Amino acid sequence: MGRAYSLLFRTVLTRIDPERAHHLAFGAIRAAASVPVVRDAVRAGFAPRFPQLRVRALGRTMPGPFGLAAGFDKNAVGIDGLALLGFDHIEIGTVTGRAQPGNPRRRLFRLVADRALVNRMGFNNDGSAAVAARLARRVSRPGGTVVGVNIGKTKAVPEEEAVADYVTSTERLAAHADYLVVNVSSPNTPGLRALQAVDQLRPLLTAVREAADRTVTGRRVPLLVKIAPDLADEDIDAVADLALELELDGIIATNTTISREGLATPAEEVAAIGAGGLSGAPLTERSLEVLRRLHRRTGGRLTLIGVGGITTAEDAWARIRAGATLIQGYSGFIYQGPAWPRRIHRGLARQLAASPYRTLAEAVGTDTGTPAGPEAGAPAGTKEGAA
Template sequence: AFRWIRLAARTPVLRTFAAAALAPRYQELRTEALGLRMHGPFGLAAGFDKNAVAIDGMAMLGFDHIEIGTVTGEPQPGNPKKRLFRLVADRALINRMGFNNEGSAAVAARLAARNPVFRTTVGVNIGKTKVVPEAEAAADYVKSTEALAAHADYLVVNVSSPNTPGLRNLQATESLRPLLTAVREAADRTVTTRRVPLLVKIAPDLADEDVDAVADLAVELGLDGIIATNTT
């Protein structure tokens, strides 16, 4: 299905047909969020298009915003296969992907070279490279920010995947505050013509008091939103 979506986006006849048949635009659905104007409220979460290769294909199908990634500072293969399992009876998936992606430099180059066929909002979700120690996480996120911020309508700091060892430790406010501050400063330093909205993505397994602490921190730092939630 993923390959067919990419093919359709590159084929003029299929692109025209699909855009007309599958992606009608209704004025009453137009949405404004994060200071961005979108065709509607329906978006594609990070995890499907990890390397920014199917943006036009997904926009063609009617998604009003598309979040690519998760992208890490360095390329990495992710966890060994098999790593994605469908539970038909439970109507669920088991996700053990592990941030497989081509890395921030490669994804940034692809976004820079993109000639959009369909106008859509593109968010970029960034995470920690697996081999980077927790103490050096901020520098890794900054590397991704410096590469990708200019190509992002909004940025998401992912500190909540269960498939990268130690990543969720970064949700503790004493770790999260300097990390988010560093990313915000890097985005502002990299993109001087506009303010790139910044969000943080949290886990569904946080205790209520930890959710409150992250929310308070988001307000304190002037974040633009919280994405809830990641894989349990």
């Protein structure tokens, strides 16, 4: 399957505009999930389970640690199809308070030589009201797919009204989320990354936490923040300290980067693409560094989700040992194809079997010198099942 997809990618998909290719592929995934015979065949072929990879995180038991990052399914239209391919959790979004078309096309580009993407999508989505209604129509099943909801700021909303915009989305979406992510790190919404500054981030996260608690009864919705790889080390420390102070449930490290250093793609080609967030293999080292720093700073008291430049099972294993309880991918899905989650799971099972650890939880943070938290990275004091 890997060779067949590689041939398809080189000969067909690279000749199609990346955004159009995304819609075609996503349409096929959704169609497969709607036909019972096809659905069963896809599940059997693409989503073998490895009991030894089971993890407990954010108040949920998941069949494995590997999820699909936000950005692929912005509007919660293909969760079941994506789960068929073997992703252990799906993060939808980014969803904004109001529907918006995003930035003008072209806005998604491949850097094939770097196994990377550049996007300036601009949070194109149907808005939190429409996405909440769509999530509410999903059949609730015990043990079903874990769904995270990633929320961001509407572009047209002034910065001084950003908190209210996030609160609106929280009030609509929190009840349908297994966990909620505040995205303040996309480079494609003007002024958004300024919200990572602690003096602005504190009131935002406090308001979102209060809105989630006010809206959802009977359970505490886990709340995480997603940060950029471009933050200075002292700013990473400040966000980690704030997350502990506010008793957040975790941090996602990292979003895309605005850096263009060290690329194999010719500089003039990169310059012609213009602005946008870079994702994929070039992020590997920096995202790993940020993750290690967060784990050391928080002492294993937060659930960390590692994302950015994960292509192989070895990359995934390195994130776990650097402090990640969960891991996510996106660009690797584009370059590796539908069998990618299966290969990650098989490779992780091999890595675990060759290690001195019995479970993935035991391996979390082992190359940072900091032990894992009480729930493989959950905040100290979090009650089991409270999420």
